[in-house]
Amino acid sequence: MPKQVDHRERREVIARALWRVVEQRGVTQLTMRVVAQEAGMSLGQLQHYFASRTAMLSFAMDFASEQTSVRVHQGLERLGDCPHPRDVLRLMLAEMLPLHADARATSRMSAAYVLEALHDRAVHEQARRGLTQGRSLVEELVRQAIADGHIGPGHDPATETNLLLALTGFTPLIELDVIEPQDALAAIDAHLDRLFSRM
């Protein structure tokens, strides 16, 4: 196996170990030593792949975003050719909620990452860039849906995009058992129904 591929694979193994630590034990337990143990390697071996906790966490966040994209794309394939934009947005929003182990680990990492970002300029910039790209993708979808007549012409694409992204606010409410997952999904459906019915 080429060395470059092996390096990438080992980093992914470490990222998945990090996800498990965050999901099962919490971000306060997230040290390089604990992740090394979870990944079945020594601290020295881990440090060969990541120079710092922040570097490891950054990679794990990027890898989580990639894996989320993969899951969304797999979902899109199941929707067939030319899926309705409402179904695409529904899929993206549902995948952002902590409804299965990988999504839960990702959303818990994101929450921890946001807190680190508030007092670390580099982390802030990485998080801002990632979220801004995600936001642009959603806005593009909304603009196209308006152009295609799926969403009424009276809607402001930027405002509708912002409202859709804000619905990730269901995450802590689900995590703390304030709102049941099916009720969050029902609310998202009600919001999308309204958005797509106002011709």
Place this chain on the structure above:
Amino acid sequence: MPKQVDHRERREVIARALWRVVEQRGVTQLTMRVVAQEAGMSLGQLQHYFASRTAMLSFAMDFASEQTSVRVHQGLERLGDCPHPRDVLRLMLAEMLPLHADARATSRMSAAYVLEALHDRAVHEQARRGLTQGRSLVEELVRQAIADGHIGPGHDPATETNLLLALTGFTPLIELDVIEPQDALAAIDAHLDRLFSRM
């Protein structure tokens, strides 16, 4: 001054010191030693008021909720007698966003608290109870607005309440400079306009 009052006042001084640490330095810096320093007392004195970091954080969270209520009530007084339910909801939602120092400290503490709650049953229960009470308050408002004809009868109060609470999802997007505060407020206004216009 009665001893009981003094005790309460000292705890509030400590809670405000804790808020400043969370807002300015981040929750990772939140130790009893750092808070004692910020409050201008010794660690021993602080421990006289709080037996543990969690006890201190719990009190600071409860005190933050109280202070948020005070700010909302002050806002309601400015709205005069019988304020429109749309204005009441607007006030509550705006106060939950990190738009000034106290609200920012509160929302940063909440975020840290949610992360602690995922792996601490007592914290989970306290956070769940507080949020569930807040949710009930909003649902009561929505039900009354439907009964009074301000919101159309076709709306499900539970679903509309859940959507309103989810809009706290603007918090990380504002903190990371992905969405400007005024754009978040414009989106909240658009959502409320729609909710209150569908007779």
